[in-house]
Amino acid sequence: MCCxxxxxxxxxxxxxxxxGAMLEEExxxxxxxxxxxxxxxxxxxxxxxxxxxxxQPNAHKKFxxxxxxxxxxxxxxxxKMCNFHHQGFVDAITELLKVRTDAEKLKVQVTxxxxxxxxxxxxxxxxxxxxxRCRIQQRxxxxxxxxxxxxxxxxxxxxKLKEQMSAKRYYSALKTMEQxxxxxxPWVSQYRFxxxxxxxxxxxxxxxxxxxxxxxxxxxxxxxxHSDKIGETAMKQAQHQKTFNVSLQKKNKMKFGKNMYINHxxxxxxxxxxxxxxxxxxxxxxxxxxxxxxxxxxxxxVYRCLHIYSVLGDEETFENYYRKQRKKQARLVLQPQxxxxxxxxxxxxxxxxxxxxxxxxxxxxxxxxxLVTRAYTDELWNMxxxxxxxxxxxxxxxxxxxxxxxxxxxxxxxxxxxxxxxGFPVNRLFDLLFEIRDQYNExxxxxxxxxxxxxxxxxxxxxxxxxxxxxYKIVISKFPFQDPDLEKQSFPKKxxxxxxxxxxxxxxxxxxxxxxKFSESLHRSSTEIDDMLRKSTNLLLTRTLSSxxxxxxxxxxxxxxxxxxxxxxxxxxxxxxxxxxxxxxNITNISQETVHTTRLYGLSTFKDARHxxxxxxxxxxNQKIDEFVxxxxxxxxxxxxxxxxSGYLMDLINFLRSIFQVFTHLPCLPALSLCxxxxxxxxx
Numbered sequence: 001m002c003c004x005x006x007x008x009x010x011x012x013x014x015x016x017x018x019x020g021a022m023l024e025e026e027x028x029x030x031x032x033x034x035x036x037x038x039x040x041x042x043x044x045x046x047x048x049x050x051x052x053x054x055x056q057p058n059a060h061k062k063f064x065x066x067x068x069x070x071x072x073x074x075x076x077x078x079x080k081m082c083n084f085h086h087q088g089f090v091d092a093i094t095e096l097l098k099v100r101t102d103a104e105k106l107k108v109q110v111t112x113x114x115x116x117x118x119x120x121x122x123x124x125x126x127x128x129x130x131x132x133r134c135r136i137q138q139r140x141x142x143x144x145x146x147x148x149x150x151x152x153x154x155x156x157x158x159x160k161l162k163e164q165m166s167a168k169r170y171y172s173a174l175k176t177m178e179q180x181x182x183x184x185x186p187w188v189s190q191y192r193f194x195x196x197x198x199x200x201x202x203x204x205x206x207x208x209x210x211x212x213x214x215x216x217x218x219x220x221x222x223x224x225x226h227s228d229k230i231g232e233t234a235m236k237q238a239q240h241q242k243t244f245n246v247s248l249q250k251k252n253k254m255k256f257g258k259n260m261y262i263n264h265x266x267x268x269x270x271x272x273x274x275x276x277x278x279x280x281x282x283x284x285x286x287x288x289x290x291x292x293x294x295x296x297x298x299x300x301x302v303y304r305c306l307h308i309y310s311v312l313g314d315e316e317t318f319e320n321y322y323r324k325q326r327k328k329q330a331r332l333v334l335q336p337q338x339x340x341x342x343x344x345x346x347x348x349x350x351x352x353x354x355x356x357x358x359x360x361x362x363x364x365x366x367x368x369x370x371l372v373t374r375a376y377t378d379e380l381w382n383m384x385x386x387x388x389x390x391x392x393x394x395x396x397x398x399x400x401x402x403x404x405x406x407x408x409x410x411x412x413x414x415x416x417x418x419x420x421x422x423g424f425p426v427n428r429l430f431d432l433l434f435e436i437r438d439q440y441n442e443x444x445x446x447x448x449x450x451x452x453x454x455x456x457x458x459x460x461x462x463x464x465x466x467x468x469x470x471x472y473k474i475v476i477s478k479f480p481f482q483d484p485d486l487e488k489q490s491f492p493k494k495x496x497x498x499x500x501x502x503x504x505x506x507x508x509x510x511x512x513x514x515x516x517k518f519s520e521s522l523h524r525s526s527t528e529i530d531d532m533l534r535k536s537t538n539l540l541l542t543r544t545l546s547s548x549x550x551x552x553x554x555x556x557x558x559x560x561x562x563x564x565x566x567x568x569x570x571x572x573x574x575x576x577x578x579x580x581x582x583x584x585x586n587i588t589n590i591s592q593e594t595v596h597t598t599r600l601y602g603l604s605t606f607k608d609a610r611h612x613x614x615x616x617x618x619x620x621x622n623q624k625i626d627e628f629v630x631x632x633x634x635x636x637x638x639x640x641x642x643x644x645x646s647g648y649l650m651d652l653i654n655f656l657r658s659i660f661q662v663f664t665h666l667p668c669l670p671a672l673s674l675c676x677x678x679x680x681x682x683x684x
Contacts, residue, residue, distance in 0.1 A: 326372075
């Protein structure tokens with residue numbers, strides 16, 4: 001929108017160019033407005049002139065005509081103005097001439113005043129020079145203060161370095177040295193005290209290296225002394241983690257086999273519940289305080305030394321030294337004591353020290369970068385594993401106590417499980433346990449050989465008398481005997497076997513339990529455990545029990561009656577073998593119909609014992625008859641018989657009658673075989 005009048009202005013002409021859109025009939029008015037705006041000097045003329053040239057094709061010519069007309073008008077006005085003010089100019093010149101005299105007087109006064117000011121300024125100049133000197137001193141003081149402020153941080157940092165050295169904060173001291181060298185010393189490098197500090201830093205670094213290395217040596221000595229405690233804690237934690245799972249497995253097995261009687265044979269549930277309760281109580285106690293390797297060992301010397309050598313750029317030297325020293329310690333840890341095999345504590349100390357060593361190495365592996373590597377720990381473990389197996393193989397061979405061998409096995413399992421939890425392979429240890437298992441079975445066989453001998457020596461070799469129902473149930477609970485005829489008989493009555501039969505049966509089951517204890521925790525399948533139990537039981541029957549029976553049969557004090565009872569006993573023991581197989585099946589839950597299931601060799605074992613007893617009966621019977629004949633004093637000179645037999649012959653007949661009465665208790669086949677001589681010809 002354009003303003004009306006000569007002095008108006010267009011407020012938006014320079015911004016939007018709206019004046020270019022005016023109609024032809026308003027062209028003259030537009031030029032006048034543009035000229036007014038140019039004369040006002042209020043707006044930039046570029047926008048105003050642009051609006052003129054952008055309006056119409058002949059706008060420039062028309063505008064120039066208008067501009068010439070405007071100039072002529074202004075020239076006329078100027079001429080009028082000059083004519084009007086000419087007389088005033090003449091009057092002003094006249095007035096200036098009149099004041100010339102006054103100006104000369106004023107000049108004299110000014111000169112006098114200047115002289116008096118110069119005299120008065122001399123004193124000011126003196127004071128000014130004093131002020132200048134003070135200002136120079138002040139400037140120097142400020143410069144000194146600035147330099148001191150520049151030096152103070154350096155001195156403070158150096159003082160901080162000394163405090164860190166005194167407080168044994170060596171890693172922080174090295175960082176402070178780096179700051180001094182890179183940041184602070186360049187500020188004050190021109191001063192002599194700075195040069196002294198710079199020369200002292202290398203010595204401080206060497207001192208730090210020596211002190212940190214000394215701390216590392218103390219640390220290595222400390223963990224060498226406390227490795228058994230570290231290993232003991234780690235093994236307890238591994239056992240603690242495993243206890244709950246084992247307890248649950250036992251509980252599940254206990255529930256699965258609850259009230260599962262196989263001819264009065266079952267897994268003792270009361271003892272299983274006791275084991276489970278005891279395990280859970282131990283777990284609750286262990287939960288109260290669970291220590292870690294960080295709680296037992298202060299690893300800060302290793303961290304500090306590693307950081308210090310890393311900062312000093314000598315990390316490789318530190319790593320080589322650490323690994324070399326730890327390898328030496330590993331060889332010392334792996335060296336067993338000479339009497340280690342005598343007690344389980346000797347093995348326990350040996351294992352805990354080894355576990356402690358490798359737990360520390362595993363911790364160092366995971367919390368540091370590059371100090372030890374997985375390849376280094378694997379190499380160290382393989383070397384240690386070979387030594388451990390050699391030591392265990394040598395020392396375990398001296399163990400004759402099965403309880404000690406079993407405790408050794410448990411220690412090896414805990415030892416292997418602990419290290420396996422830290423990522424070390426332990427398959428070779430479990431392979432070694434199979435070798436120790438054979439040795440354990442040998443010690444069990446020797447132990448049970450003594451047990452069987454004691455049972456045979458304590459036996460009276462007569463049928464077990466029963467006077468009431470309670471005694472009958474006690475015997476039935478110990479031995480799986482089934483005889484409907486005997487059950488129908490009234491009390492008192494007798495079992496056909498002697499006391500040694502239920503005792504031997506119980507001891508065979510105890511042997512199976514003892515053999516099972518070694519098979520537990522070996523990470524083997526139920527089929528393998530079942531096979532191991534059956535093979536060890538076969539060895540007990542075919543070798544140990546068979547040998548004890550043969551030795552018993554050949555003893556001189558064993559008479560014909562005892563031999564007959566032994567034959568009866570072996571018959572019942574042979575019949576009980578199927579219950580032993582069911583007993584093993586009940587423990588392992590492996591069916592006897594499985595293709596690879598091993599059978600018990602009780603049939604052949606007790607058959608051989610019976611044959612030996614029968615042969616011994618035949619031999620002793622012939623010897624007894626020969627004795628009767630040899631001791632008899634016959635009258636070979638009698639001319640006529642007196643009509644009655646000799647007393648010796650009557651004694652022999654009575655003896656044979658009692659013996660054959662005893663033979664009636666034998667099974668049919670053995671009884672018939674005893675009525676034959678050594679050539680198989682029936683006795684007359």
